[in-house]
Amino acid sequence: xxxxxxxxxxxxxxxxxxxxxxxxxxxxxxxxxxxxxxxxxxxxxxxxxxxxxxxxxxxxxxxxxxxxxxxxxxxxxxxxxxxxxxxxxxxxxxxxxxxxxxxxxxxxxxxxxxxxxxxxxxxxxxxxxxxxxxxxxxxxxxxxxxxxxxxxxxxxxxxxxxxxxxxxxxxxxxxxxxxxxxxxxxxxxxxxxxxxxxxxxxxxxxxxxxxxxxxxxxxxxxxxxxxxxxxxxxxxxxxxxxxxxxxxxxxxxxxxxxxxxxxxxxxxxxxxxxxxxxxxxxxxxxxxxxxxxxxxxxxxxxxxxxxxxxxxxxxxxxxxxxxxx
Amino acid sequence: xxxxxxxxxxxxxxxxxxxxxxxxxxxxxxxxxxxxxxxxxxxxxxxxxxxxxxxxxxxxxxxxxxxxxxxxxxxxxxxxxxxxxxxxxxxxxxxxxxxxxxxxxxxxxxxxxxxxxxxxxxxxxxxxxxxxxxxxxxxxxxxxxxxxxxxxxxxxxxxxxxxxxxxxxxxxxxxxxxxxxxxxxxxxxxxxxxxxxxxxxxxxxxxxxxxxxxxxxxxxxxxxxxxxxxxxxxxxxxxxxxxxxxxxxxxxxxxxxxxxxxxxxxxxxxxxxxxxxxxxxxxxxxxxxxxxxxxxxxxxxxxxxxxxxxxxxxxxxxxxxxxxx
Numbered sequence: 001x002x003x004x005x006x007x008x009x010x011x012x013x014x015x016x017x018x019x020x021x022x023x024x025x026x027x028x029x030x031x032x033x034x035x036x037x038x039x040x041x042x043x044x045x046x047x048x049x050x051x052x053x054x055x056x057x058x059x060x061x062x063x064x065x066x067x068x069x070x071x072x073x074x075x076x077x078x079x080x081x082x083x084x085x086x087x088x089x090x091x092x093x094x095x096x097x098x099x100x101x102x103x104x105x106x107x108x109x110x111x112x113x114x115x116x117x118x119x120x121x122x123x124x125x126x127x128x129x130x131x132x133x134x135x136x137x138x139x140x141x142x143x144x145x146x147x148x149x150x151x152x153x154x155x156x157x158x159x160x161x162x163x164x165x166x167x168x169x170x171x172x173x174x175x176x177x178x179x180x181x182x183x184x185x186x187x188x189x190x191x192x193x194x195x196x197x198x199x200x201x202x203x204x205x206x207x208x209x210x211x212x213x214x215x216x217x218x219x220x221x222x223x224x225x226x227x228x229x230x231x232x233x234x235x236x237x238x239x240x241x242x243x244x245x246x247x248x249x250x251x252x253x254x255x256x257x258x259x260x261x262x263x264x265x266x267x268x269x270x271x272x273x274x275x276x277x278x279x280x281x282x283x284x285x286x287x288x289x290x291x292x293x294x295x296x297x298x299x300x301x302x303x304x305x306x307x308x309x310x311x312x313x314x315x316x317x318x319x320x321x322x323x324x325x
Numbered sequence: 326x327x328x329x330x331x332x333x334x335x336x337x338x339x340x341x342x343x344x345x346x347x348x349x350x351x352x353x354x355x356x357x358x359x360x361x362x363x364x365x366x367x368x369x370x371x372x373x374x375x376x377x378x379x380x381x382x383x384x385x386x387x388x389x390x391x392x393x394x395x396x397x398x399x400x401x402x403x404x405x406x407x408x409x410x411x412x413x414x415x416x417x418x419x420x421x422x423x424x425x426x427x428x429x430x431x432x433x434x435x436x437x438x439x440x441x442x443x444x445x446x447x448x449x450x451x452x453x454x455x456x457x458x459x460x461x462x463x464x465x466x467x468x469x470x471x472x473x474x475x476x477x478x479x480x481x482x483x484x485x486x487x488x489x490x491x492x493x494x495x496x497x498x499x500x501x502x503x504x505x506x507x508x509x510x511x512x513x514x515x516x517x518x519x520x521x522x523x524x525x526x527x528x529x530x531x532x533x534x535x536x537x538x539x540x541x542x543x544x545x546x547x548x549x550x551x552x553x554x555x556x557x558x559x560x561x562x563x564x565x566x567x568x569x570x571x572x573x574x575x576x577x578x579x580x581x582x583x584x585x586x587x588x589x590x591x592x593x594x595x596x597x598x599x600x601x602x603x604x605x606x607x608x609x610x611x612x613x614x615x616x617x618x619x620x621x622x623x624x625x626x627x628x629x630x631x632x633x634x635x636x637x638x639x640x641x642x643x644x645x646x647x648x649x650x
Contacts, residue, residue: 011365011580040336078580080403080444083514104509114511115440119405119580131478131576152650153456174576184429186439187512189408193577251456251499252518255336255403255444325477 001053002200002314003028003165005035005073007123012036013073017049018200019056022316025067026056035076035201039257042148042164050203067199069316074121075167075201076146076257082118082195083248084142084171084261085111087239088232091266091279098282099179111239111247114187116171118259122196124318128172129325130193130298136175137296137322141275141304143216143234144169144261145241146201150254159245160214162254166207168198168220168306168315169261175278175295198304198315206314214240218306218314220265222275225301229280230273232265234306275304296322326378327525327639328353328490330360330398332448337361338398342374343525344381347641350392351381360401360526364581367473367489392524394641399446400492400526401471401582407443407520408573409467409496409586410436412564413557416591416604423607424504436564436572439512441496443584447521449643453497454650455518455623461500462621462647466600466629468541468559469494469586470566471526475579484570485539487579491532493523493545493631493640494586500603500620523629523640531639539565543631543639545590547600550626554605555598557590559631600629621647 002020005013006027012034016025031048032038038045055061086092089108096103104112122128130137146165154162177191204211210218215237222230239247244260265275274280281291296302305317327345330338331352337359341350356373357363363370380386411417414433421428429437447453455462471490479487496517503516529536535543540562547555564572569585590600599605606616621627630642 078405081442086511101510104511105505106509112509112511113514115442115514117406117440117577118443119583120578129477135576152454177576180430182510184431184437185426185507185510185512186411186429186437187510189438189440189573190576248514251460251502251515252442253445258444 001050001203002206003035003049003075004200005075005077006071007073011078013077017053017056018067020206022067022200024056024064026052026061026064028052036078036257039076039146039148039164042256069199070125072125072199073123074197076259077121079118079121079259080255080257082116082259083113084116084263085113085239085244086263087111087237087244088263088266089238090268091264094279094282097286098278099182101179101182108238111244113244113248116188116192117194120194122194124197124199124316124320126196126320127323128196128320129323131325133297135177138173138175138277139222139296139302140171140173140264141220141222141230142169142171142261142263142265143167143220144259147245147254147258147260148256150245150249150258152249152251152253154246154249156242156246159242162245163204163241165201166204166211166216167201167259168304168318170196170302170304170318171261172196196318196320198318200316202314210308214242216306218308220275220304220306223303228273230275232267232272232275234262234265236267237262298322298324326375326528327531328360328374328400329525330400330402331396332398336403338402342377342381343392345531347392347525349381349389351377351386351389353377361403361582364401364471364473364489367581394524395450397450397524398448399522401584402446404443404446404584405580405582407441407446407584408438409441409588410438410564410569411588412436412562412569413588413591414563415593416589419604419607422611423603424507426504426507433563436569438569438573441513441517442519445519447519449522449524449641449645451521451645452648453521453645454648456650458622460502463498463500463602464547464621464627465496465498465589466545466547466555467494467496467586467588467590468492468545469584472570472579472583472585473581475570475574477574477576477578479571479574481567481571484567487570488529488566490526491529491536491541492526492584493629493643495521495627495629495643496586497521521643521645523643525641527639535633539567541631543633545600545629545631548628553598555600557592557597557600559587559590561592562587623647623649
């Protein structure tokens with residue numbers, strides 16, 4: 001089943017169900033007013049949501065409307081928490097070079113995760129506002145999961161039981177500010193503005209075999225102003241979502257509506273390109289001595305969509321313009 | 326005006342107004358069901374809440390009940406964000422020694438702030454669960470503010486306009502895990518479990534002259550098992566809340582219900598003691614070569630209350646037992 005949140009002027013928006021082929025949508029308000037409400041009582045509400053999804057796919061919802069991603073907020077506009085890992089080691093190694101930073105201890109064996117803002121997540125077509133191009137505006141194409149309540153101390157083996165939905169996202173980053181904040185050890189406050197999400201969150205069964213080993217096994221196609229720069233595969237993550245969840249829940253409980261991200265999807269394969277510009281630039285430096293690709297400018301458009309082997313896009317597309325705040 | 330949230334089985338609890346002398350309480354449900362709801366439409370609802378508070382103080386609320394801190398959740402059990410600074414430089418300098426960590430760049434001139442979990446904030450009398458004593462369980466006595474919506478790029482000069490409520494809190498910390506996470510640059514996920522709050526959040530006018538220069542000018546009395554270990558003064562903060570708010574809002578907007586903390590209240594004056602055990606221990610090491618005060622054990626009780634010169638406690642008391650999860 002696929003779920004979206006339509007803007008209605010409220011902070012949490014309105015829950016809608018979207019058909020598998022992304023053509024139709026129907027309001028779920030008789031079942032749950034918001035995605036937040038659905039996640040908080042998921043076991044009670046999921047059967048009714050699923051029945052509506054099946055009716056929608058079967059053409060049996062008379063009041064269905066054409067699905068319109070432009071009406072979408074983030075599927076969960078205000079999450080309980082946003083915890084983002086860095087589980088593609090190729091990305092991390094390149095960032096060490098880009099930031100000229102010392103290696104992160106145990107980077108390949110123990111997840112690193114930061115906690116970002118979860119109160120202002122953005123929709124797939126919203127213009128994305130930034131204070132200044134001087135901050136070196138960058139994208140980070142990622143996958144994520146939304147969990148239900150996760151008890152403190154949940155082990156890796158039991159962690160995937162708590163996954164409710166899968167998401168695709170852009171963890172916007174300000175590269176000029178990132179190394180300084182990182183050097184201070186407290187994580188990022190200024191270098192990580194709001195994060196954006198593809199229009200639909202989906203239950204894991206939507207991906208069939210592409211949800212495997214606790215990883216989203218799809219290529220994430222990333223384009224700037226229509227030019228593809230990345231098509232990295234999500235299967236290359238060093239840490240499964242199971243490991244990331246148990247890492248985050250080691251000393252605290254996680255509450256329903258917590259989103260956990262993979263970090264920038266990144267592959268060792270040069271054919272895969274990059275899901276962020278910092279990677280593109282550091283590869284240029286390593287090859288040519290200087291970076292030639294600029295960071296993002298106001299007016300640039302960033303599009304991201306995961307694709308299956310048959311060309312479908314299970315999460316829909318993130319397609320946003322970078323604008324001045 | 327003083328506001329509290331009584332537990333009612335829901336995730337956000339029920340908003341109550343508490344009398345200035347902390348003797349009486351009355352439900353505010355006819356005005357706003359929850360603290361969250363009140364903060365999201367503060368300008369509309371505050372006058373009615375204030376009228377109820379005045380009636381309560383004047384003995385004109387027939388259905389008022391004796392105020393019971395044991396019924397309290399955190400005043401805002403699920404905040405939009407929890408952003409915690411380290412603005413008492415004396416604390417920071419001692420922590421460098423305690424963690425044997427390199428100095429934080431620009432520590433005295435640019436705030437450091439981490440983003441912690443805001444989805445599971447704890448009430449003043451709840452037993453506080455931890456996985457293991459081996460993690461070196463510590464307290465951190467702090468003050469904080471709850472803001473309304475803060476636009477991106479808000480300057481220091483305008484930041485205090487967004488302060489809605491003041492709070493007193495304990496930012497529980499696991500010292501064994503903190504230096505390792507800090508060395509990795511992503512902030513703390515495992516070293517910072519849930520944070521606890523004194524029973525009432527108060528409007529700034531409740532403090533009179535003790536709300537001055539964007540600081541809470543009160544002594545924070547901290548005791549373990551009835552023995553006072555700290556009485557540090559909140560006025561010594563190097564950064565005002567105005568500065569902390571504008572730091573946090575530099576590249577992102579903050580949403581109503583965001584809590585911003587001072588970090589551990591700490592004074593250079595030896596008579597002031599300490600608001601955390603890491604400070605106590607590092608001072609012992611500096612004096613005697615070895616620490617003699619242990620970290621917290623299961624069964625220990627931690628009590629924290631800010632006091633005015635006339636002995637009143639504007640926020641009530643945090644008084645929790647440390648327990649095994």
